[in-house]
Amino acid sequence: MHDIKFQCKDCNEKDCTKSEANLLRYKPSWASVAGYDVCVAWIGEGAVSNDKSVMRMSEPPVDGKNCTLQVNHPFKASLRDPFWVLFRPWDSAVNGWEDFPHELEFARVVKCKPVEIIKKNAKSYWVVIEVLESMEFSKISDRFAKCSGPIQPYPTQRMSRIDWNDLIYFNANLEGDVTAWFICQKQGKQMAMLLYGTSGWHEDFFFAGNRPLSAEEFKCLEKDFL
Numbered sequence: 001m002h003d004i005k006f007q008c009k010d011c012n013e014k015d016c017t018k019s020e021a022n023l024l025r026y027k028p029s030w031a032s033v034a035g036y037d038v039c040v041a042w043i044g045e046g047a048v049s050n051d052k053s054v055m056r057m058s059e060p061p062v063d064g065k066n067c068t069l070q071v072n073h074p075f076k077a078s079l080r081d082p083f084w085v086l087f088r089p090w091d092s093a094v095n096g097w098e099d100f101p102h103e104l105e106f107a108r109v110v111k112c113k114p115v116e117i118i119k120k121n122a123k124s125y126w127v128v129i130e131v132l133e134s135m136e137f138s139k140i141s142d143r144f145a146k147c148s149g150p151i152q153p154y155p156t157q158r159m160s161r162i163d164w165n166d167l168i169y170f171n172a173n174l175e176g177d178v179t180a181w182f183i184c185q186k187q188g189k190q191m192a193m194l195l196y197g198t199s200g201w202h203e204d205f206f207f208a209g210n211r212p213l214s215a216e217e218f219k220c221l222e223k224d225f226l
């Protein structure tokens with residue numbers, strides 16, 4: 001069923017199905033899109049043959065262009081169906097947005113059409129994709145209709161907040177193993193949640209949608225992530 005799959009690094013099972021089950025299970029009811037996050041690296045020109053270090057793409061992907069992805073556990077996909085992934089520019093792909101908040105502007109939610117697998121080994125596949133849609137975070141609320149539903153739970157340790165233009169990034173993690181993050185958007189006096197991400201055991205996901213937040217809900221987030 002999946003053309004791209006790996007022996008599971010979390011439980012070591014050859015045909016583990018937990019990550020794709022979790023992708024559906026953790027998708028919030030307000031999210032329009034579910035996809036994989038940091039297990040996907042966008043490869044820069046001329047780097048395909050180098051297994052040791054990844055030469056990452058620094059410019060955001062453009063609609064209609066072909067790009068190469070290096071995908072790793074727990075990524076799974078079929079070559080028949082489009083899939084969604086995040087594009088994070090170089091520094092935030094490796095180190096997170098805390099130290100590189102300006103890269104929130106250049107990050108994208110991307111719908112990919114798989115074209116071909118050009119190389120694989122036990123750890124990674126290199127897949128050429130066509131970019132069907134490359135969406136700035138600030139445009140997510142224009143693209144998706146407003147939806148309601150519960151906000152996902154998050155760890156209450158090592159919590160941080162970063163404001164960048166109209167976006168606010170909240171991050172929380174438990175011993176560095178279980179991470180949850182949210183990106184909200186200031187829309188005049190209103191607030192909306194646009195993205196939620198989670199990583200941990202059998203998880204490396206992001207979800208995107210347009211979930212307006214009441215003043216009360218936003219106050220709770222602000223208080224927790226102070």
Ligand SMILES: [Zn+2]
Pocket residue numbers: 008009010011012013016017018019202
């Ligand atoms: Zn597993």
